[in-house]
Amino acid sequence: MKGAEVIDLQKEDFVDRVFIYVKAGDGGNGAVSFRREKYVPKGGPDGGDGGDGGFVILRASANLSTLLKFKHQKKFVAENGQHGRGKKQSGKSGEDLIIDVPVGTVVKDARSGEIIADLNRHGMMVCVARGGKGGRGNAHFATSTLRAPRIAESGEKGEERWLELELKLLADAALIGFPNVGKSSLIAAMSNARPKIADYPFTTLVPNLGVVKLDRDVEYVVADIPGLIEGAHRGSGLGNLFLRHIERCSVLVHVIDIASVEGRDFLKDYDTILEELSKYNPELLKKPQLLVANKIDLLDEDELNGRLEKLKRHANREIIPVSALTRQNIDTLKEKIAQFVGESKLKLSMLPAPPFEKPKPIKTRLELKFDFEIVRTKEGFVVEGEQVKAWLNRYSLEHRDALVRFLEVLEKNGLSEKLKQAGAKDGDTVWIGDYDFEYRE
Ligand SMILES: Nc1nc2c(ncn2[C@@H]2O[C@H](COP(=O)(O)OP(=O)(O)OP(=O)(O)O)[C@@H](O)[C@H]2O)c(=O)[nH]1
Numbered sequence: 001m002k003g004a005e006v007i008d009l010q011k012e013d014f015v016d017r018v019f020i021y022v023k024a025g026d027g028g029n030g031a032v033s034f035r036r037e038k039y040v041p042k043g044g045p046d047g048g049d050g051g052d053g054g055f056v057i058l059r060a061s062a063n064l065s066t067l068l069k070f071k072h073q074k075k076f077v078a079e080n081g082q083h084g085r086g087k088k089q090s091g092k093s094g095e096d097l098i099i100d101v102p103v104g105t106v107v108k109d110a111r112s113g114e115i116i117a118d119l120n121r122h123g124m125m126v127c128v129a130r131g132g133k134g135g136r137g138n139a140h141f142a143t144s145t146l147r148a149p150r151i152a153e154s155g156e157k158g159e160e161r162w163l164e165l166e167l168k169l170l171a172d173a174a175l176i177g178f179p180n181v182g183k184s185s186l187i188a189a190m191s192n193a194r195p196k197i198a199d200y201p202f203t204t205l206v207p208n209l210g211v212v213k214l215d216r217d218v219e220y221v222v223a224d225i226p227g228l229i230e231g232a233h234r235g236s237g238l239g240n241l242f243l244r245h246i247e248r249c250s251v252l253v254h255v256i257d258i259a260s261v262e263g264r265d266f267l268k269d270y271d272t273i274l275e276e277l278s279k280y281n282p283e284l285l286k287k288p289q290l291l292v293a294n295k296i297d298l299l300d301e302d303e304l305n306g307r308l309e310k311l312k313r314h315a316n317r318e319i320i321p322v323s324a325l326t327r328q329n330i331d332t333l334k335e336k337i338a339q340f341v342g343e344s345k346l347k348l349s350m351l352p353a354p355p356f357e358k359p360k361p362i363k364t365r366l367e368l369k370f371d372f373e374i375v376r377t378k379e380g381f382v383v384e385g386e387q388v389k390a391w392l393n394r395y396s397l398e399h400r401d402a403l404v405r406f407l408e409v410l411e412k413n414g415l416s417e418k419l420k421q422a423g424a425k426d427g428d429t430v431w432i433g434d435y436d437f438e439y440r441e
């Protein structure tokens with residue numbers, strides 16, 4: 001069992017926040033390839049398509065309570081699509097990367113601050129980066145006039161972005177009970193939370209949260225709620241301010257001072273707390289409740305056993321005797337709470353997940369009609385524009401046919417005319433991306 005971990009909590013809002021980088025997979029390139037057969041000198045084109053890049057998807061999971069795991073890993077990259085090959089073999093698509101986050105995580109674009117999703121139900125998913133579409137192989141480009149096309153598409157780049165994940169931390173389990181019974185001492189013994197502990201009532205003024213981590217996959221958040229007293233539901237003491245925190249927890253951990261240090265009767269304490277809970281909201285009593293008898297170090301064995309027996313008969317539920325001071329039985333308590341919390345999470349995780357429709361991979365639109373500019377530089381005339389860039393990304397012009405085709409498209413959009421206007425003369429150099437030509441009128 002590993003030690004507990006604690007989040008640096010801001011007292012007022014208990015917000016857990018992390019920034020992560022996500023990158024979807026790039027699409028694989030289409031292949032330029034020709035069939036080779038015996039006795040057939042020139043086979044047809046058979047270059048396969050590239051696979052699509054994997055997506056990055058966030059998924060809400062009831063089994064997580066915090067964003068702690070993102071303190072260690074911040075970079076998430078989905079797999080690229082594989083390139084197409086000869087014999088019309090398509091490249092494999094990249095695996096999607098699914099990242100689990102706790103239910104209640106709000107996902108924002110870190111740059112714009114725009115809210116992308118509020119993942120408030122178990123199983124809810126949102127795509128945060130779309131994979132790039134794979135490029136088509138040359139098998140797609142054969143026409144009656146171009147029977148052996150040397151042309152194929154490159155895969156599109158996958159999306160990438162920084163995300164801000166924000167979680168309003170809610171406790172899974174609430175430690176409740178009279179003042180001074182040792183709630184803060186217990187949260188200190190179970191987690192790394194370091195609340196103030198003192199021998200006077202109402203030491204704790206606002207709930208403290210601590211994260212208890214049993215192993216890699218089991219973690220939960222406990223809240224140390226300020227002491228409740230008789231009349232709390234009406235506003236006596238501090239308790240009523242925090243009863244609504246208790247409403248949001250799935251498990252109640254009811255702490256009793258079995259040694260009666262303050263001279264009160266522990267049976268009466270037990271009843272009073274239940275009564276206050278039920279007067280505030282009767283639904284609270286339906287929550288799973290663990291009964292913890294604290295301060296067992298102050299009693300000798302006979303006395304302790306007698307009292308535990310009495311409490312058991314009175315409350316008719318399982319009791320965990322512990323000492324926050326000597327840490328006796330604290331591990332058992334941690335595991336018992338984990339079990340209770342786990343059961344309530346399991347119920348949540350069995351609800352059907354909301355439907356999710358995966359969006360289409362990224363594919364830039366190539367317009368046949370578009371505008372571009374001619375920029376005169378020392379090296380020659382450069383053809384520039386958004387659509388020019390898109391075409392250059394899509395086709396690698398080292399294949400002659402792709403180059404010819406793109407030049408045709410540019411010509412239809414007035415390439416020669418524009419060059420002339422820009423002052424190009426016979427023999428001048430023209431640049432399109434990394435490729436250069438000689439201008440002829
Ligand atoms: N002997 C003994 N003393 C304990 C134990 N647990 C807590 N105490 C003492 O009991 C007193 C109250 O403990 P806290 O943890 O502050 O109690 P609390 O329930 O958080 O009290 P409030 O915040 O006032 O509601 C302190 O003096 C603790 O040292 C225990 O297991 N054994």
Ligand SMILES: [Mg+2]
Binds near residue numbers: 183184185196204226
């Ligand atoms: Mg306290």
